[in-house]
Amino acid sequence: MPTPEEALKFYFGYDAFRPGQREIVEAAIAQRDQLVIMPTGGGKSICYQLPALLMDGVTIVVSPLIALMQDQVQALQDNGIGAAFLNSSLGPTELRSTEQAVLAGQIKLLYVAPERLMGDRFLPFLERIDAEVGIAAFAIDEAHCLSEWGHDFRPEYRQLKTLRQRYPAVPMTALTATATHRVQEDIVAQLALRDPRIHIASFNRTNLYYEVRPKQRDVYRHLLQLIRQAPGAGIVYCLSRKKVDELAFRLQQDGIEALPYHAGLEDETRAANQTRFIRDDVRVMVATVAFGMGINKPDVRFVIHYDLPRSLENYYQEAGRAGRDGDPAKCTLFFGYGDLNTVEFLIAQKVDPTTGAPLEDEQRIARQQLRRVVDYAEGTECRRKIQLAYFGESFAGQCGNCDNCLHPRPVEDWTIDAQKLLSCIARCKERFGMNHIIDVLRGSRSPKVLQHGHDQLSTYGIGKDRSAEAWKHLGRSLLHQGLMDETTDGYSIPKLNAQSWEVMRGQRTVMIALPARSLDEPAPVG
Numbered sequence: 242m243p244t245p246e247e248a249l250k251f252y253f254g255y256d257a258f259r260p261g262q263r264e265i266v267e268a269a270i271a272q273r274d275q276l277v278i279m280p281t282g283g284g285k286s287i288c289y290q291l292p293a294l295l296m297d298g299v300t301i302v303v304s305p306l307i308a309l310m311q312d313q314v315q316a317l318q319d320n321g322i323g324a325a326f327l328n329s330s331l332g333p334t335e336l337r338s339t340e341q342a343v344l345a346g347q348i349k350l351l352y353v354a355p356e357r358l359m360g361d362r363f364l365p366f367l368e369r370i371d372a373e374v375g376i377a378a379f380a381i382d383e384a385h386c387l388s389e390w391g392h393d394f395r396p397e398y399r400q401l402k403t404l405r406q407r408y409p410a411v412p413m414t415a416l417t418a419t420a421t422h423r424v425q426e427d428i429v430a431q432l433a434l435r436d437p438r439i440h441i442a443s444f445n446r447t448n449l450y451y452e453v454r455p456k457q458r459d460v461y462r463h464l465l466q467l468i469r470q471a472p473g474a475g476i477v478y479c480l481s482r483k484k485v486d487e488l489a490f491r492l493q494q495d496g497i498e499a500l501p502y503h504a505g506l507e508d509e510t511r512a513a514n515q516t517r518f519i520r521d522d523v524r525v526m527v528a529t530v531a532f533g534m535g536i537n538k539p540d541v542r543f544v545i546h547y548d549l550p551r552s553l554e555n556y557y558q559e560a561g562r563a564g565r566d567g568d569p570a571k572c573t574l575f576f577g578y579g580d581l582n583t584v585e586f587l588i589a590q591k592v593d594p595t596t597g598a599p600l601e602d603e604q605r606i607a608r609q610q611l612r613r614v615v616d617y618a619e620g621t622e623c624r625r626k627i628q629l630a631y632f633g634e635s636f637a638g639q640c641g642n643c644d645n646c647l648h649p650r651p652v653e654d655w656t657i658d659a660q661k662l663l664s665c666i667a668r669c670k671e672r673f674g675m676n677h678i679i680d681v682l683r684g685s686r687s688p689k690v691l692q693h694g695h696d697q698l699s700t701y702g703i704g705k706d707r708s709a710e711a712w713k714h715l716g717r718s719l720l721h722q723g724l725m726d727e728t729t730d731g732y733s734i735p736k737l738n739a740q741s742w743e744v745m746r747g748q749r750t751v752m753i754a755l756p757a758r759s760l761d762e763p764a765p766v767g
């Protein structure tokens with residue numbers, strides 16, 4: 242048997258494995274169950290494709306996106322690898338010839354859409370594969386689709402359990418780019434992975450440059466300039482279909498090859514626009530977030546968010562469509578307070594379709610997620626640090642590849658202020674939101690403050706010298722620096738951690754980077 246390196250070179254032409262790939266390939270060959278979590282562009286495909294080529298039998302790959310499946314199979318075939326797919330796009334003749342090729346042992350990788358998997362025809366076929374050529378492994382791509390906690394739940398994925406029950410001895414590798422813990426646990430449980438080897442790659446996409454720019458009156462000029470200066474292809478994300486159409490048109494008028502993409506377009510137009518983008522006929526895709534999930538264009542050089550993303554995870558995934566080939570790419574977020582009203586409006590529309598009553602839990606979660614986006618946009622620390630902290634990954638130091646690292650804001654010692662803020666949180670028994678804490682610090686006579694007797698606290702009124710805005714900024718900064726925690730159930734109650742106590746005991750200084758605008762003026766609108 243060739244070494245994994247030799248096989249990588251032979252089949253795919255790559256000289257070296259990306260981080261993690263070799264270990265995953267080896268464990269797969271050793272028949273371990275695995276959960277592989279890697280950011281988009283990390284190189285998940287190799288992790289199941291290469292073992293498939295080195296093992297006897299057929300590897301069954303479950304993948305939810307037909308377009309992506311076709312791309313992948315084509316690419317494998319172009320490399321001379323026996324690969325095929327079964328999905329609803331096949332006619333009866335093609336279906337039969339694919340099945341014959343599989344049973345003749347000509348196919349190493351068989352891609353299947355999840356809804357096929359449990360159809361009348363597939364399970365008996367799987368029995369025959371098992372009996373005649375053998376099933377080497379199951380690879381479940383986009384495995385987060387089986388979790389209701391994920392952002393893309395697909396009920397068909399629930400059926401995958403049956404595969405495990407029918408073929409308990411066949412090793413299974415589940416792969417996803419979803420970072421949240423909850424979804425990871427769900428995948429292991431649902432697929433009943435046996436003592437799985439869990440590989441969680443860093444979510445740090447080192448080749449991406451992150452920046453946030455103010456969304457002011459002349460934002461369009463600013464966008465145009467960015468696009469004109471950018472090399473290669475890019476995506477501009479907007480919140481609404483109408484805006485996508487308008488912006489694509491306006492860019493065309495200004496000589497940029499741009500096309501719109503959203504769910505309101507005719508299927509044909511949409512598919513045609515996507516193909517033209519992938520083939521580099523047009524340089525810019527103006528799109529709603531419907532675009533991107535599953536498009537395989539590794540050389541996207543920039544992703545611009547013209548409007549606010551819904552959550553930081555969405556932002557990470559959408560921006561992450563840039564630079565999948567590992568070459569430098571730029572991610573720009575335009576941020577203005579005017580957008581907050583728009584998103585607030587959309588959140589307020591989340592109501593029960595039958596009763597019209599507001600869906601309170603959903604609204605609360607959406608507001609909390611929005612708040613984290615604002616935190617990010619207003620943040621003065623390394624952008625990468627803020628993003629990775631959101632996924633529970635700590636990133637030490639400065640990345641040197643974001644606007645805040647390259648153009649650092651002035652830094653001031655705010656240790657005393659931090660001590661005041663944290664003590665006030667402690668005095669209020671870690672049970673109140675930041676706005677209340679700030680009211681107490683600034684000596685407000687609001688009914689809530691008086692009702693709880695918080696005007697009697699020793700921290701009452703000790704923070705009058707700073708604006709509410711300044712205190713908020715400090716709170717955000719403490720959070721990003723890990724000097725304070727907050728609850729994540731949607732209510733965002735600040736909580737003290739071990740580092741907070743070090744600050745309060747004077748064992749730690751707190752340095753705060755100041756935002757571009759003055760903290761003592763009200764936030765600008767628009």
Ligand code: ADP
Nearest residue numbers: 255257258259281282283284285286287539565
């Ligand atoms: P993911 O599914 O994790 O988003 P892919 O498997 O599509 O990522 O890989 C992303 C890109 O990286 C592809 O263009 C792929 O060909 C390339 N790639 C993957 N592994 C390697 C490697 N070891 N060396 C060079 N390029 C690689």
Ligand code: ZN
Nearest residue numbers: 623640643646
């Ligand atoms: Zn940075």
